[in-house]
Amino acid sequence: MNSSQDILASPLILPCGAVIPNRLCKAAMTEGLADEYNRATSGHNQLYKTWSEGGAGLLISGNIQVDRQYLERPGNIAIDGKQTEDQLKRLKDLAKAGTINGNHFWIQIGHAGRQTDPRVNKIGVAPSSIKSRNIAGQSIMPSFPPRELETNEIPGIVQKFADAAKVCKECGFTGVQIHSAHGYLLSSFLNPSANKREDEYGGNLDKRASFLIKTIKKVRETVGKEFPVSIKVNVSDFIKKGLAPEDATRLGQLLDQENLDLIEMSGGNYESLAILDGSSTSNSQKVKEAYFLEASRNLRENIKNTPLMLTGGLRSREIMEMVIKDENIDMIGIGRPLCGLPTGPVQLLKKDIDSLPRYEDKIDFPLLLKWFKLFPLGKVLARSSVLLWCYYNEILLSKGEESDENGTKIKALEALQYLDKFDRKKAASLKGLPNCKGLILNRD
């Protein structure tokens, strides 16, 4: 490997034998495009066809729920239990659309846990009945105390992950990623401030990780040795009393024994701004862009056998190459830039551009309202508006329309309003969820 282009363009052979054609991955981004039964739609197909053509070697879907009662957003796809012929056909069509360019397309399987969308279901489930101190909560998304899971409910959830993974494999997806980051169910078990259990799933890190480890083992047993199985995990929760550095080190050790094909490193949860911009991370200026790089050292310390992916803030080819060359990280995860510039990966690989757009710097409050960001709530809203701008672009792309490539079509506050309306409407349209009591009540 002598030219810098070769590093990002070089294939990666995974432990299971599968080959990812290059080192760029479209990281998981929730789409919100499912129908009233949380099934995949033609909008998903259009969106993933666009991303497939965009040149990343690996696409990871937005989080798809293994239990339909616990959605992260009203428009999540759910793969919960036995699928009908219609559901299978829709998933097969999606797998086909998202692999049109010969890339990998993995489904991220998750359970929203205590971060269940309260518009659909106010009572999430969690290791303990401790509500998330949702930083955006005061204004955007209130949170409610979740129900503590009974010990004997956990094997059933493990099985749901395995069943969903089996469906993904049968439908033509080329791998799965278990979502154990960002405060959702599996991640909340790892977090000592959320997990106060006294049974086998609470206590020291080994016990807090046992739900996750059982899930990985069951998924692997179900899909076999040759199918890529990955996880996404927090290197830190970036909150007081969250995952401690020594916990991260031990977690790395445990994960490295599990025959995983890729560990994606991220951070934060609904209680920490790090999830949006790495603002609580302690990166040196040099690696400010790759904002979980420094914090990922503890987790990486003992990972010897499993390829790693770093996600969060990566924009320039220079830093991406440094991360792979100097830090022994194998893949680069990219989120927000690919909402505005879906062809970003191919342009980077061809050296047409040196850096992906930084929409996080562009999508902002109007000049007259910038003072609002001096307050914690204003800061959160400003950060959230970039996220919602991304959602908005996913909707545009799903309709085959041009994305807001320059970040000028829709303003931050308009994106907030548009998405609030979009998700409320979706929540109100959901059918067949008689046991979910959410903030939006006018459902069938």
Ligand SMILES: Cc1cc2nc3c(=O)[nH]c(=O)nc-3n(C[C@H](O)[C@H](O)[C@H](O)COP(=O)(O)O)c2cc1C
């Ligand atoms: C619109 C949007 C939706 C997201 N949805 C998910 C998701 O479903 N699952 C997940 O693990 N991360 C999700 N994330 C986090 C991204 O995968 C990624 O970790 C984060 O955006 C940081 O990468 P970036 O700086 O390249 O955007 C989402 C991020 C955005 C912007």
